[in-house]
Amino acid sequence: MRTNSGNNPEPVGSILRDLLHGLGFVERSGCRCGDWIAKLNRWGVAGVEANRNMVIERLATMAAARGVPFSRLAARIALARAVTIAKGKKGIPAP
Numbered sequence: 001m002r003t004n005s006g007n008n009p010e011p012v013g014s015i016l017r018d019l020l021h022g023l024g025f026v027e028r029s030g031c032r033c034g035d036w037i038a039k040l041n042r043w044g045v046a047g048v049e050a051n052r053n054m055v056i057e058r059l060a061t062m063a064a065a066r067g068v069p070f071s072r073l074a075a076r077i078a079l080a081r082a083v084t085i086a087k088g089k090k091g092i093p094a095p
Contacts, residue, residue, distance in 0.1 A: 010044035010087070010089065011089075012040045012045060012048045012082050012086045013038060013040030014041055016078065016082040019082055031062070033062070040055065044086070045086050045087055048082075052079065056075050060075070
């Protein structure tokens with residue numbers, strides 16, 4: 001799994017991107033997904049957890065723009081998995 005190239009020990013955005021890539025979702029030209037991934041990486045686990053609903057809404061908006069079916073439950077599960085993996089990378093015990 002790729003992680004961000006910076007020193008952030010909680011690259012939640014990069015992890016979420018990798019999980020979504022594993023499901024066949026990739027960035028399109030001009031989608032600015034990289035900006036969003038970088039923002040989630042800067043936020044880290046605490047910021048992503050505090051802004052969970054905003055992240056889910058962003059994923060919903062991106063799916064709608066592509067005409068892709070969207071499930072808030074599936075998005076919550078993917079985001080929770082990304083957070084759990086990021087916590088493990090930092091040495092924080094996952095719940």
